Amino acid sequence: MDGRGGVDRVFTALGDPGRRSLIEAVATRGTATATELAAELPVTRQAVAKQLSSLADAGLLHATRAGRETRYEVTPAPLEDAVEWMVSVGAAWDERLAALRRSLANKT
Amino acid sequence: MDVEREILVPEAPDEVWEALTEPERLEEWFATEVELDARPGGEGVFRWGDGDERHAVVRELEETERLVLDWDDGGSVAIELEPVVEGTLVRVVESSPEFAPALGLRALAWTAAAA
Numbered sequence: 001m002d003g004r005g006g007v008d009r010v011f012t013a014l015g016d017p018g019r020r021s022l023i024e025a026v027a028t029r030g031t032a033t034a035t036e037l038a039a040e041l042p043v044t045r046q047a048v049a050k051q052l053s054s055l056a057d058a059g060l061l062h063a064t065r066a067g068r069e070t071r072y073e074v075t076p077a078p079l080e081d082a083v084e085w086m087v088s089v090g091a092a093w094d095e096r097l098a099a100l101r102r103s104l105a106n107k108t
Numbered sequence: 109m110d111v112e113r114e115i116l117v118p119e120a121p122d123e124v125w126e127a128l129t130e131p132e133r134l135e136e137w138f139a140t141e142v143e144l145d146a147r148p149g150g151e152g153v154f155r156w157g158d159g160d161e162r163h164a165v166v167r168e169l170e171e172t173e174r175l176v177l178d179w180d181d182g183g184s185v186a187i188e189l190e191p192v193v194e195g196t197l198v199r200v201v202e203s204s205p206e207f208a209p210a211l212g213l214r215a216l217a218w219t220a221a222a223a
Contacts, residue, residue: 097115099136100127106136
């Protein structure tokens with residue numbers, strides 16, 4: 001994890017329901033451009049482009065130039081740390097609680 | 109984001125409590141080397157065999173009921189004991205609040221990938 005700054009950017013980017021649904025829309029398509037998304041969402045292309053750009057700044061979307069358009073895809077990289085944390089902490093507790101059970105049994 | 113675990117042990121809460129708060133007992137299951145001043149505001153140092161070391165401060169302590177440690181990395185762990193007919197229900201919640209918004213999105217990306 002790249003420290004609190006990165007986490008804060010993710011927080012801010014996800015705080016807006018419109019941005020969340022935009023990420024959902026990109027994730028559903030795999031990749032998408034502002035034009036493609038604006039065609040299916042009740043917002044202007046300009047508004048979508050602005051939101052996509054800020055999501056890319058937050059590291060949640062990866063931007064690639066495709067001719068005159070910018071194509072976006074979801075980059076779960078900043079989120080992988082969170083998932084990794086959950087898996088490793090969960091596994092650690094499974095082990096510890098099994099050890100706690102053994103430790104208690106040995107005392108009685 | 110929280111990780112939650114629960115186990116049921118046949119021992120009574122006061123027996124489990126000793127295993128949660130006495131350093132030499134904690135060394136049997138929690139970490140390789142433990143220093144813990146088990147009172148509110150007390151400090152704890154936990155070391156593991158792989159060289160990992162974590163520092164904590166006791167945020168809450170209610171004898172035989174509840175122990176909450178704040179880790180120095182911003183996370184926390186709460187361990188609650190509930191007396192039940194069969195013994196004690198041990199509930200652990202480890203939190204790392206800064207990850208909270210990320211998880212839903214990750215699940216969403218997975219859902220999309222699977223679709």
